[in-house]
Amino acid sequence: MPKIIDHDKRKQQIAEATWKVIAEEGIEQATVRKIAKATGLSAGALRHYFSTQSELLLYSMNLVSERVKERTMSKTYQGDPFDLVKDALSELLPIDDERRLEMEVWLVFSVKTLVEEKLRALSEDVYVEMKEGISAIIQLLVNLGLLKEECNPDEEAVRLHVLVDGLAVHHLLHPVSFPQQKMMDALEYHLKSICTF
Template structure:
């Protein structure tokens, strides 16, 4: 009797291989054939899961986004307010080997999303999710009294997103200037300014 294939598990394995190859070699250098070979799968079988490169890129981005969110949940524990926001930011910023690899997937995703409405929609949905989380941290920080800034939470949320997105580009393109240490200092200076 043929072995049953867990399609969700297979998609997850493909997504993991795709984002790691994209991070190592760049999105334009990675082919569907290479992804299939990496996981020991026939190229034709891969096309049952992902019909084209755009679907792979979208899945790689979504996989990175979900991995980041899982790490955030795991690290947060009971942290809220500014402590929670700091944990959130450090899991997005490219300050560790994993987050640097993830940033190498995110940057080419942005470039492709400019010309692909489906990829752009995936990005918009991801940022909407993060906006809600950031606002929640800020609201909790105001309740506990650790944020007293007169700047509205909507503006602060956009500043946090701009910092997170921007630092990914800076750290990937100029890592000597935007080191993990400088990123942490930038984050801490921003958070201190909210008090």
């Protein structure tokens, strides 16, 4: 009896192997041949799932975005509003091995979008989703009466978005000088500076 293959699961395994190759060797080394080897498939079998490298990269990067959204949507946010906001924003930061890998790959992918137009639309979509998510967090603070009166919600959403991106990049690029605790302390300091916690 022929083996039944779960094609969606196989595509995810290929995408995860792509992340690993990108994180360890860089996006330019994420060739079909190298990724096929990492997944234990032949290059021909891999091309059955993704006919081009761009198609594979798009799927792989989209999977990063989907996983972040799934984690965020599956959580039950309860308790202290400060911890709730910090926890929600932590989904966008490299606070564990899984998120670190996702962020490393996304950072490399983002640089690639500067020279490969086919990848830009996904990057823009994720940027807009992140912007909207952070704006929703600021609006939650407004609704709870926790954002300081002198703060402009729209401007604070922009500032928080830039801060979260910057924290992630600094921690990824300089983990010794800017360790995780410093990253989280900076986030906490900023939130306390704009809120009445």
